[in-house]
Amino acid sequence: MIRRDGMHEKYLAERVRAEIGLDPRGHELGIQVRVVFGERCVVLDGLVATAARRDWIEMLARELLPDYEVRNDIAVQCMLEPKRELLA
């Protein structure tokens, strides 16, 4: 849980984003975090490799801000067929 004594709420999103990058369960650095203050809601967005990583980030956000609703818009990246390029 993030201690918020004296913290301006505008710093909250970056604190969550930093924790997602540092947490050893995933080290996801590319997640966007938006806090909708009026609705006490955190919106997570971005792209991760597996569904497990998406779920872990949502769980972490709930741990960090237990009094906020968490909206998880993170997508799992697709793995298309290998590509080929002829170089000239």
Next chain:
Amino acid sequence: MIRVAAVGDLHVGADSAALWRAALAPVSAAADLLLLAGDLTRSGSKADEEALGVALDAVRIPIVAVLGNHDHHEDRVGPLVASLEGRGVSVLEGSSIVHEVDGVRIGIAGAKGFGGGFEGACGSEFGEPEMKAFIRHTRELAGDLENALAILEADLRIALLHYAPIAATLAGERCEIYPFLGSYLLGEAIDRAGADLVLHGHAHAGSARGTTHSGVCVRNVAQPVIQCPYVVFCFDPTGGAS
């Protein structure tokens, strides 16, 4: 036809080892070499190292890799490199290797690279020691890459990086983070030494294609950019890169 497969930013962990093992299995039939452009693991931990071993286990062609920032996080680069080399993977850092395919010498010079930014908006070795160290690190790695490329005797010369050497393949990323994604010093080094192809990763929201100021072809092969397990670059040995 010479076929070089490449991908970066695999970020392999225990949860994705099986996925990557299946995704990379066909590369042995599709290409002559597999190049990995850094961020092989989530954090370079022992668990990640073991997961990466599982992911690469089915690959039967030579693998050449550079490390990325994620691979450095746990401060255990030595054991990670030893594990990779024990599996036959060549890990480059300011060094090079030549593989011969059908009589054609394919030379790969590799370095992780580092940040600093690009022309008109980059850091310099000025001010606090920490700022000087940041840019000095990039300059030294760029110098090592240039030396490795310059002495590379090969028919086809490839520079393999994690960080970006040009800004063009960062298009799509927020401009504010360009200095953390690469440095023009890397591009300048490549242009001085010469290369046929440059491969990098790191910029997940970047663009796939660009060229250096001298016209060297640059490809961002970060997996989130290519959206597939690897891209196979094909060269016609009868006409150089064609």
